[in-house]
Amino acid sequence: MIIKGGKIVTGTESYIADIKIEDGIIKCIGDELSALPGEEITDAKGLLVLPGAIDAHTHFDMPCGDIKTSDDFYYGTRAAVAGGTDIMVQIHEKDRRWKNLKCLLDITYLDRELRYITEDEENIYIGSLATHTDIENSAVIKENLLFLGVASSTVGSPQIRNRGTIGGSIGNAFPASDPLPALIAADARVRLLGPEGERELLLKELYEGKGKLGLKRGELIREFRIKKLPEGSVTGFSKLGMRKALAISRLNCAAALTFDKEGRITEARISPGCIFITPDRVERAEKLLTGEKPSEELFEAAGRAVSEVMIERTGIRWSTEYKKPAVEEIVFRALCTAAGMEV
Numbered sequence: 001m002i003i004k005g006g007k008i009v010t011g012t013e014s015y016i017a018d019i020k021i022e023d024g025i026i027k028c029i030g031d032e033l034s035a036l037p038g039e040e041i042t043d044a045k046g047l048l049v050l051p052g053a054i055d056a057h058t059h060f061d062m063p064c065g066d067i068k069t070s071d072d073f074y075y076g077t078r079a080a081v082a083g084g085t086d087i088m089v090q091i092h093e094k095d096r097r098w099k100n101l102k103c104l105l106d107i108t109y110l111d112r113e114l115r116y117i118t119e120d121e122e123n124i125y126i127g128s129l130a131t132h133t134d135i136e137n138s139a140v141i142k143e144n145l146l147f148l149g150v151a152s153s154t155v156g157s158p159q160i161r162n163r164g165t166i167g168g169s170i171g172n173a174f175p176a177s178d179p180l181p182a183l184i185a186a187d188a189r190v191r192l193l194g195p196e197g198e199r200e201l202l203l204k205e206l207y208e209g210k211g212k213l214g215l216k217r218g219e220l221i222r223e224f225r226i227k228k229l230p231e232g233s234v235t236g237f238s239k240l241g242m243r244k245a246l247a248i249s250r251l252n253c254a255a256a257l258t259f260d261k262e263g264r265i266t267e268a269r270i271s272p273g274c275i276f277i278t279p280d281r282v283e284r285a286e287k288l289l290t291g292e293k294p295s296e297e298l299f300e301a302a303g304r305a306v307s308e309v310m311i312e313r314t315g316i317r318w319s320t321e322y323k324k325p326a327v328e329e330i331v332f333r334a335l336c337t338a339a340g341m342e343v
């Protein structure tokens with residue numbers, strides 16, 4: 001069964017449904033339904049695709065297969081779909097995490113509510129349905145968070161960037177997400193929307209383990225809020241993939257540096273991707289830079305500090321021999337890019 005395009009299609013009948021945010025809760029309104037001539041189920045292989053509803057207030061009092069209560073939508077039986085660039089591939093490849101999936105919620109219906117990039121004096125706000133292309137092209141991002149725009153511009157291909165969203169990039173809980181290190185370096189906060197209302201936390205606190213987010217039952221990512229970096233900050237992003245295009249990162253790193261008038265670093269932020277169990281900044285390397293003037297030697301030392309912390313946290317593995325110099329280089333490059341030095 002599919003619910004799509006504002007219609008609920010059962011195979012023999014279809015109904016009008018609607019999705020909206022009301023009282024801070026995402027609702028799928030399906031009670032004023034009018035039966036329309038039947039439509040074939042063609043594209044979801046028996047999966048139910050709902051436009052958005054993902055909370056306890058969702059109720060369908062009409063023939064809707066085995067979906068009777070919102071409980072059916074949790075515990076892996078239902079999931080949100082934004083751009084679909086990850087989840088549709090995972091379903092197609094019979095990924096185990098979706099083995100009980102009955103229903104997909106098409107949240108692109110919340111485009112007007114969740115697709116935006118705005119700013120005020122202190123913060124940047126990015127709605128979860130902003131695509132990588134939106135972020136890459138945004139003047140607000142170019143001015144304030146260049147490394148996030150650059151990271152977004154390296155995601156997949158133009159097609160993937162046009163469909164893939166920042167909410168999906170985080171919702172997927174994939175450690176190799178390219179926008180993730182810039183968000184972590186900038187101490188992004190994430191606003192979540194669920195049946196119990198809204199809550200906001202540091203994005204890094206949302207990660208509970210490898211590939212595991214602490215989203216509560218029925219919660220969606222609504223927005224990322226990022227405090228503007230101090231005046232005089234510069235940023236850099238670097239990525240190591242298997243090939244030059246269409247490559248998901250093996251390693252990546254985002255760095256931000258703030259300088260005083262004498263050209264000394266007053267604040268450094270370094271967030272390497274793919275090396276820790278949950279994403280983080282590396283304080284030891286950041287401290288090493290503070291108070292210093294940029295130089296190749298300094299940035300190499302910061303790279304070594306990051307690889308030391310990696311080994312302390314994750315131990316020596318079969319991949320360490322390759323990963324250690326690669327991490328050092330990727331951190332070095334992100335820092336050089338931020339400082340405007342030749343890489």
Ligand SMILES: Cc1cc2nc3c(=O)[nH]c(=O)nc-3n(C[C@H](O)[C@H](O)[C@H](O)COP(=O)(O)OP(=O)(O)OC[C@H]3O[C@@H](n4cnc5c(N)ncnc54)[C@H](O)[C@@H]3O)c2cc1C
Pocket residue numbers: 079080081082083084085086087088089107128129154155156157160163164165166167168169170171172173176177178179219220221222246247248249
């Ligand atoms: C060929 C290819 C190349 C790629 N290359 C890259 C790359 O270079 N770099 C990179 O970082 N990624 C890459 N990706 C991964 C992918 O494109 C991105 O992660 C994308 O941003 C996912 O967004 P989406 O909207 O398509 O997510 P979807 O596939 O719609 O959803 C992904 C997951 O997030 C959940 N989700 C979606 N929106 C929300 C929300 N608002 N709240 C809570 N959960 C939500 C879904 O339930 C699902 O579990 C690539 C993918 C492909 C297929």
